[in-house]
Amino acid sequence: MTTAPAPTPLDAARARLQSALSARHTDAPGADGLPAPYVVPLGAADVLGFGHPDPYAGARPAATVQLTSRAVLIGPWGGGPDAPVCGQCLAMRWQRLRSRSEREALELGCRPRGAVDWPVLTNYAVDAVWATYSAVFTGLRGTPGEPGPGGSAATRAEPGRSGSAAAPGGPDPEDSTATPADRALPQVTRVDLVTLATATFPLLPEPLCPACVHEVPDTAEAARMVLDPAPKPDPATYRLRTLDSYPLPTAALANPVCGALGSDIWINPTSTTTAPVAGTHFVRGYAGLNDVTWSGQANRYATSRTLAHLEGLERYAGTHRRRGTAPVVDSYRNLCGQALNPADCGFYTPRTYATDPLVSPFDPDRPIPWVWGHSLRDDAPVLVPSRLAHYSAGVDADNFVFECSNGCATGGSLEEAILFGLLELVERDAFLLAWYGRTRLTEIDLTGAAAPAVRSMLDRAALHGYDVHAFDTRMDLAVPVVTALAVRRDGGPGTLSFSAAAGFDPADTVESALSEVLTYIPHLPYQVAERRAELEAMEQDFTKVRHLKDHAQLYGLPSMARHAAEYLEPAAVLPPAEAFADWQPRRPRTGDLLDDLWFLRDRLTEAGHDVIAVDQTTPEQHRMGLHTVSTIVPGLLPLDFGWTRQRALHMDRLRTAPRAAGRRTDDLPEAEIKAVPHPFP
Numbered sequence: 152m153t154t155a156p157a158p159t160p161l162d163a164a165r166a167r168l169q170s171a172l173s174a175r176h177t178d179a180p181g182a183d184g185l186p187a188p189y190v191v192p193l194g195a196a197d198v199l200g201f202g203h204p205d206p207y208a209g210a211r212p213a214a215t216v217q218l219t220s221r222a223v224l225i226g227p228w229g230g231g232p233d234a235p236v237c238g239q240c241l242a243m244r245w246q247r248l249r250s251r252s253e254r255e256a257l258e259l260g261c262r263p264r265g266a267v268d269w270p271v272l273t274n275y276a277v278d279a280v281w282a283t284y285s286a287v288f289t290g291l292r293g294t295p296g297e298p299g300p301g302g303s304a305a306t307r308a309e310p311g312r313s314g315s316a317a318a319p320g321g322p323d324p325e326d327s328t329a330t331p332a333d334r335a336l337p338q339v340t341r342v343d344l345v346t347l348a349t350a351t352f353p354l355l356p357e358p359l360c361p362a363c364v365h366e367v368p369d370t371a372e373a374a375r376m377v378l379d380p381a382p383k384p385d386p387a388t389y390r391l392r393t394l395d396s397y398p399l400p401t402a403a404l405a406n407p408v409c410g411a412l413g414s415d416i417w418i419n420p421t422s423t424t425t426a427p428v429a430g431t432h433f434v435r436g437y438a439g440l441n442d443v444t445w446s447g448q449a450n451r452y453a454t455s456r457t458l459a460h461l462e463g464l465e466r467y468a469g470t471h472r473r474r475g476t477a478p479v480v481d482s483y484r485n486l487c488g489q490a491l492n493p494a495d496c497g498f499y500t501p502r503t504y505a506t507d508p509l510v511s512p513f514d515p516d517r518p519i520p521w522v523w524g525h526s527l528r529d530d531a532p533v534l535v536p537s538r539l540a541h542y543s544a545g546v547d548a549d550n551f552v553f554e555c556s557n558g559c560a561t562g563g564s565l566e567e568a569i570l571f572g573l574l575e576l577v578e579r580d581a582f583l584l585a586w587y588g589r590t591r592l593t594e595i596d597l598t599g600a601a602a603p604a605v606r607s608m609l610d611r612a613a614l615h616g617y618d619v620h621a622f623d624t625r626m627d628l629a630v631p632v633v634t635a636l637a638v639r640r641d642g643g644p645g646t647l648s649f650s651a652a653a654g655f656d657p658a659d660t661v662e663s664a665l666s667e668v669l670t671y672i673p674h675l676p677y678q679v680a681e682r683r684a685e686l687e688a689m690e691q692d693f694t695k696v697r698h699l700k701d702h703a704q705l706y707g708l709p710s711m712a713r714h715a716a717e718y719l720e721p722a723a724v725l726p727p728a729e730a731f732a733d734w735q736p737r738r739p740r741t742g743d744l745l746d747d748l749w750f751l752r753d754r755l756t757e758a759g760h761d762v763i764a765v766d767q768t769t770p771e772q773h774r775m776g777l778h779t780v781s782t783i784v785p786g787l788l789p790l791d792f793g794w795t796r797q798r799a800l801h802m803d804r805l806r807t808a809p810r811a812a813g814r815r816t817d818d819l820p821e822a823e824i825k826a827v828p829h830p831f832p
Contacts (some may be wrong), residue, residue, distance in 0.1 A: 160269050161192040165218050171277045172216065172284065185288055186215060188281075191238070193217040193224065194249075194257075198242040200361075201258035201435065212362035214238035216284065217245075220270050223280045223342045224408065227354050228287045230337030234774075240357035241339055244409040251433060251440055258435065270344050279347045287340050287351075329353070332400035332775070341408050353403040355411050358473040358770045369476040371489075371532035374523030376764060381566040381744035387656060389570065391563045391744065394457045397775050404460055405430050411771060412445065412463035418452050424611045424669040428455040430463055434470045436543030437550060438509055443470065443543075448670040450604065461777070465561040468767040468779040470543035475770075478520035478537050483513075490521060490534035491763065493551060495785035497798030507795060510550050519549035524765035524783070527569070528756045533763055540765040540781045553796055555699075557789055558782035559767070565778050569764045570748045572782030573755070574630065578653035579831070580787040581624045581632040583799045585717075586829045588809050588819055592622040594721035595633070595661060595730050602658060608665045616640050617648075617672050621661050622718065623730045624651065627812040628754050629737055631657045635664035636718050637672045644683070645676030647706040647715055649830045655738060655747060657731040671703065671832060679707035696794040696828045703832035714827045758811070760786045794828050 172188040179185065191214040196205040205211065217224040217238060224245070227236045246257065255261075336353035343349075358364060381391060407414040413432035429446035443466050447458025472478070483490060493513050504512045520537040538545045542554040557579060560572035585592060597619070600606050612619045617637040624632040630653055637648040648671045652663035678700075679686060686708055689695045696705060705711055712719070739750045752762050763783040772779060788799040799805055806819045 159192075159195045161195045161218065161220060164270050164272055165190050165192040167272055168216070168218055168223070168277065168280070171272075172281055175277075175281045179285065185285060188216050188284055189214050190216040190218055192219075193242055193245060194219045194253075197257045197260075198239070198246050199258060199435075202260040208239075211242055212237040212239045212360075215288070216280070217242060218270065219245075222344055224339055225280070225284050225287060225342065226339040227337035228340075230354075231335055234336055234356055235363055236337045236354055236356045237360065237362050239362045240360045241354055241409055243357045243360060244354065244411065247432060248407065248410060248414045254433060254435075254440060272344070276342075276344050276347065279349075280342050283340055283342050283349055287338070329402045330398070330400055332398040333402040336400060336403055339409055350408075352406040352408045352410075353400055354409045355400065355403045355771050358475060359471075364475045366475055366477045369478055369523050371523050373476070374525055374532045374766065376525040376527075376565060376766070378527075378566050378569075378745060378748070381564050383742050383744050386740045386742050389567075389655060389744065389747065391567050392776075394454065394461075397457075397461075397563070397777060399457070399460050399775055401456075401460060404463065412460070412467055416456065416459060418455075422670075422673055423614065424608070424673055425666060426450055426452045426455050427670055428452060428459045430459060434543050436470065437538075437545035437547075438553070441543060448666060450607075450666075461561055464769075464772055464775075464777060465559055465779050466556065468561075468769045468772060469541060469556055469559040469781060472522060472537070472541050472544060472767070473769040474767075476522075478522050479534060480518050480520050482518050483515040486521065486534055487515075489532075491524075491536070491539075491761075491783070491785060493536050493539065496539060496552075496783065497789055497802045498551065499796055499798060500801060503795045510553065510796075513551035517548050520544075520546065522765055524763045524781075527752050527762040527764060529761070533761075535763060535765055535783060539783060541767070552798070553791070553793070555790065555792065558784070559779065560782070561772070561777055561779045563776060563778070564744075565764075565766070565780065566744050566748050568778045568780040569782055570744065570751065572764070572780050573748075573751050573762065573784065574653040576782060576784050576787050577628055577630055577751075577755075578632050578651050579790040580804075581626050581628070581653070582634060582651045582831055583788040583790065583829060584626045584805065584808050584812075585622075585624050585634070586831075587799060587805055587825050588814075589717055589823060589825050590626075590809065590814060591717045591720065591722040592624055592634070593730055594724045595621040595623055596724050596726050597621055597661075599726065602662065604662055605665060608662075608669050612637060612669055612672060615672055619665060619668065620718070620721075621664060622721065623725075625812075626814070627758060627808050629734060630655065630751060630754065631660045631731055631734055633657075633660045633664040634718075635661075635668040636715075637668045638719070639676075642709050642712070643676065644679040644709070645672065645707045646709045646712050647830065648672050648675050648703065648832070649706070650832060657727055657734065661727065667832075675704070675707045678704050683708075693794040693828055697792075699792040699832075702792060702828055702830055705828060706830040714825070715830070755784055755787075760784045790829075790831060797828075800824065800826070 169190040191207045191211050198205050333353040338351050339354050340351045404412045405416040413430040416430040419427045425448045427448050431444045433440045434443045445463035447455035449455045521534040522537050522540050523532050524535045526533045538549045558572045558576045560568050562568035620636045622634045624634045632653045635650045639646050650664050650667035652660045654660040739746050755762050765781040767779045791797050809815045809819050
């Protein structure tokens with residue numbers, strides 16, 4: 152006979168807090184208009200659905216107080232009718248921000264263990280919780296330092312504000328990071344049980360909340376895209392809105408209680424090349440918990456911060472489908488005719504499938520999840536394997552490939568997002584064609600650069616001892632692609648650093664590629680020094696190159712420079728105007744972004760490819776006027792990380808595209824393929 156597990160200390164503390172708050176609610180004058188406090192524990196069971204079922208799952212949505220081992224979370228409270236949110240939403244966002252060890256324990260089914268009497272609920276702690284609870288749910292503001300309900304100094308923290316419920320003085324001055332979009336959202340107030348400090352944070356509704364969202368089947372009709380004219384500010388501009396025009400709830404995106412993208416965002420004031428801003432959080436994917444980093448690298452911290460938030464939202468949408476729709480589950484054999492053939496996007500070698508425990512060959516008879524996308528070539532819906540559209544989603548049945556964020560992009564409209572997603576695919580395809588095909592490229596002469604931003608970046612790189620080069624990396628597709636390469640002059644650790652960009656404006660494309668490479672060079676020498684023995688082992692055995700960071704850091708070894716001879720000995724050196732002279736007459740110059748999109752689509756379809764877009768836009772992004780898509784162009788070379796997981800090496804395009812581009816008269820022979828890991832960062 153099995154017995155039920157003994158209550159955890161957190162369960163016992165929950166009962167004490169519930170009893171104490173209920174008693175205060177009963178005795179409080181004028182409590183008729185105050186909702187009765189409803190307490191549940193948080194942190195002793197998995198609320199995301201991976202581990203053991205949450206015993207409070209049925210009650211959690213209605214909870215107004217959630218007790219953790221360290222703090223009490225009060226809310227959600229406030230907010231408008233356009234942002235329905237519940238206690239389950241809060242719990243899910245809170246759990247995603249826990250440490251790797253805590254999440255693994257919760258989500259892999261481990262029972263929590265800890266001190267016998269945690270958390271400690273003293274009478275004055277309960278008083279502080281009650282004072283805060285009554286303040287936020289009745290809209291009362293205690294006068295700073297004056298006892299409020301329950302006998303402590305009550306403070307009501309506004310979004311982006313914090314204070315101590317036990318100390319005079321009230322909340323700190325309003326934090327400038329809270330935006331009007333933050334203030335329109337429901338709020339959560341945290342009371343620290345050790346210090347009694349209070350802090351309030353805005354909460355975005357959780358699109359995967361089982362209490363708030365009722366899943367509906369994904370359908371072909373819902374995936375059909377009607378693309379409309381998209382007037383541009385001017386013909387040479389490809390973003391429809393300025394970065395600061397989006398109503399981003401920045402405090403809701405990054406805060407330690409319920410941040411949608413992470414617990415914090417940080418700047419790097421020591422960088423001497425760009426003004427980087429970054430954040431990170433864990434996402435559970437088919438290979439476990441992955442550390443997903445999002446960042447912005449511009450010349451101003453304010454711009455970098457906005458770019459970081461936008462990239463974080465793009466990755467949030469790309470890792471998992473968060474649109475309230477259930478995938479189609481069936482075999483490719485049954486769906487053939489209305490589904491993309493995964494083979495067109497490339498597979499690994501039989502040896503990889505035989506030796507890599509995380510992947511297995513694609514089976515056309517095995518049911519797998521699919522999502523509906525839209526073919527811009529055929530103007531019709533098409534099914535796409537979920538694993539190719541959402542790069543952390545997946546089940547054991549569809550583990551035929553490890554996809555990354557290839558072709559994912561965010562914009563102010565579907566048209567803008569699709570255009571930039573396709574440009575990223577073109578950029579990475581061209582980079583891989585040049586690298587594996589040993590292509591000698593034309594260097595773009597930057598010595599006479601007129602743009603102040605470019606001159607400034609070259610000077611900053613020089614202060615670090617680097618010379619920066621840019622190369623015209625176009626292949627058979629007309630759109631400008633630029634590879635940037637930073638070369639350490641003295642040949643020391645951090646020898647080479649690469650980046651790339653694609654765009655319709657050659658000058659902007661050069662600047663984008665340079666900006667990215669400048670972000671890496673201050674840190675690369677130190678990264679190589681820390682991992683030197685490990686990287687040298689990779690140089691001797693490429694199968695040890697397994698992760699994204701390995702590819703870029705490997706080329707920080709001075710001895711790896713020999714593999715980049717084609718870049719160090721360019722075919723020619725031309726001024727920018729001459730390098731892209733053939734592009735300028737072909738470049739679309741209308742005031743409609745849709746014309747630019749159709750131009751790029753036509754170049755891809757003329758080369759024999761379908762052009763597919765999968766709408767990834769989340770409810771949070773809809774609130775902000777943003778759209779995110781995953782673009783897929785079957786047949787273009789996909790960017791992969793890990794030497795044994797390189798689909799590009801085995802695809803026809805690697806062999807045929809150099810001839811189509813006029814770079815050789817025959818297909819690329821197997822013997823001339825550069826069988827060396829790419830250095831893409």
